Amino acid sequence: MKPWLALTLILCLSPVLWAAEHTKDTLETIQKATAEKKAVLVDVRESDEWKAGHVRGATFLPLSELKAANREDVLKKLPKDQVIYTHCRAGRRSVAAADLLEKWGYDVRPLKPGYDDLIKFGFESEQGEP
Numbered sequence: 001m002k003p004w005l006a007l008t009l010i011l012c013l014s015p016v017l018w019a020a021e022h023t024k025d026t027l028e029t030i031q032k033a034t035a036e037k038k039a040v041l042v043d044v045r046e047s048d049e050w051k052a053g054h055v056r057g058a059t060f061l062p063l064s065e066l067k068a069a070n071r072e073d074v075l076k077k078l079p080k081d082q083v084i085y086t087h088c089r090a091g092r093r094s095v096a097a098a099d100l101l102e103k104w105g106y107d108v109r110p111l112k113p114g115y116d117d118l119i120k121f122g123f124e125s126e127q128g129e130p
Helices: 003-018 027-035 047-052 063-068 071-077 092-103 115-121
Strands: 039-043 083-087 108-110
Touching: 027 039, 027 083, 027 115, 063 092, 083 092, 092 108
Parallel strands: 039 083, 083 108
Antiparallel strands: none
């Protein structure tokens, strides 16, 4: 293989190799940690999704806002001394959000289960404005 081709492949695949992975923490563990204030559940879905229903007690921080935010804005919303669990509808946005938050020094664990899965498991739901 030509050296330039190998370098191109490495550069193209590197973001995939360094991306956050979904947590292996169980929903029971997450529910207990958030109830004990050892962790924060962060909903990274967009406003219309949040209004239709969200986990009671979750922090609303849409991925679109997070991408545009600076570190200081995020520090005002999220504690640095707790685990941050990000969730969305299906798991993709939670990983993207985790990648951003990890760069700012947060202990982030993105969830694969989405909002509907959390509610089916037993997290409480509510509706309304962010």
